[in-house]
Amino acid sequence: MEFLTVSALNGLIYGLLLFAVSAGLTLIFGMMGVINFAHASFYMLGAYFAYSLSHVVGFWGAIVLAPIAVGAIGVLVERFMLRRVHAYGHAHELLLTFGLAFIFGELMKMFYGDYAVNYTEPAQLHFAAFTVFGADYPFYRLFVGLVSLLLFVLLFVVLRRTRIGIVVRAAVRLPEMVGALGHNVPLVFMGVFGLGAWMAGLAGAVGGALFTTNPNMALDLGVTVFVVVVVGGLGSLEGALIASLLIGLLTSFAAGIDCSIADIAGWVGLHDQVAALGSLTTLNLSTFAAAMPVIVMLAVLLLRPAGLLGTRN
Numbered sequence: 001m002e003f004l005t006v007s008a009l010n011g012l013i014y015g016l017l018l019f020a021v022s023a024g025l026t027l028i029f030g031m032m033g034v035i036n037f038a039h040a041s042f043y044m045l046g047a048y049f050a051y052s053l054s055h056v057v058g059f060w061g062a063i064v065l066a067p068i069a070v071g072a073i074g075v076l077v078e079r080f081m082l083r084r085v086h087a088y089g090h091a092h093e094l095l096l097t098f099g100l101a102f103i104f105g106e107l108m109k110m111f112y113g114d115y116a117v118n119y120t121e122p123a124q125l126h127f128a129a130f131t132v133f134g135a136d137y138p139f140y141r142l143f144v145g146l147v148s149l150l151l152f153v154l155l156f157v158v159l160r161r162t163r164i165g166i167v168v169r170a171a172v173r174l175p176e177m178v179g180a181l182g183h184n185v186p187l188v189f190m191g192v193f194g195l196g197a198w199m200a201g202l203a204g205a206v207g208g209a210l211f212t213t214n215p216n217m218a219l220d221l222g223v224t225v226f227v228v229v230v231v232g233g234l235g236s237l238e239g240a241l242i243a244s245l246l247i248g249l250l251t252s253f254a255a256g257i258d259c260s261i262a263d264i265a266g267w268v269g270l271h272d273q274v275a276a277l278g279s280l281t282t283l284n285l286s287t288f289a290a291a292m293p294v295i296v297m298l299a300v301l302l303l304r305p306a307g308l309l310g311t312r313n
Contacts, residue, residue, distance in 0.1 A: 015248020016148035020203035024196030046201030047208025074197025233310020
């Protein structure tokens with residue numbers, strides 16, 4: 001019971017953090033059609049900026065200012081780089097953002113070194129939220145989940161209940177019509193890209209103190225973020241939330257399972273059938289935890305190619 005409770009809590013927190021990062025890519029990739037390979041790098045920049053600013057303005061000031069700085073970088077990237085190559089198709093966008101991801105990673109190594117920095121939670125948030133079977137559960141983990149959940153509520157309200165959200169959704173489907181009504185469509189897209197970068201920066205600012213802040217953190221999370229967007233369905237915030245929680249929970253449970261394929265086969269009476277796999281049956285299921293997002297994506301795409309809440313065009 002302790003394993004189930006702790007794994008479920010950790011999976012939910014990790015899933016919510018995944019959503020905070022992938023929600024911005026859902027807006028950029030799903031609504032604008034831009035393949036932003038550097039999106040996870042904005043998450044990394046948010047963590048490093050918050051680490052540096054925390055020494056000057058404190059933790060609370062850092063998690064406010066760092067995402068704004070990342071959002072400003074996102075605006076500059078869209079205005080002076082992506083906008084110039086957007087007309088040439090996805091291949092040019094992919095190559096440009098891949099190069100940016102490489103440059104951002106090397107810049108972090110240049111300024112901070114090729115190792116993790118000591119970015120940790122503030123002392124005022126370092127306490128136990130409650131006790132689970134005799135073990136204290138850190139409050140900061142719940143804080144990260146709460147921030148991610150508030151991001152979902154904020155985005156949902158803005159996109160579904162405000163005039164700005166109506167203009168954004170209309171500009172995605174009928175940009176010429178929106179432009180004819182007097183709206184600046186390029187400015188709308190630039191704002192959406194900046195918002196996506198701001199969200200990733202905020203996730204990095206709070207998540208960097210929970211997980212390790214190092215130059216490889218963007219690479220570690222980059223593939224998983226794209227998987228979340230595809231599994232949830234392009235452009236669907238609700239789908240991204242469901243996919244993030246699903247991947248987070250499955251990854252958390254898989255990492256804590258201490259049994260092999262042969263053990264499971266024996267429980268269901270299929271030991272002889274899988275014996276032909278040889279040494280593969282001795283692999284511990286926890287070794288598949290890192291591959292769980294890709295396994296989920298393959299399963300979902302086989303059953304529903306448009307994603308969980310995506311629609312066919």
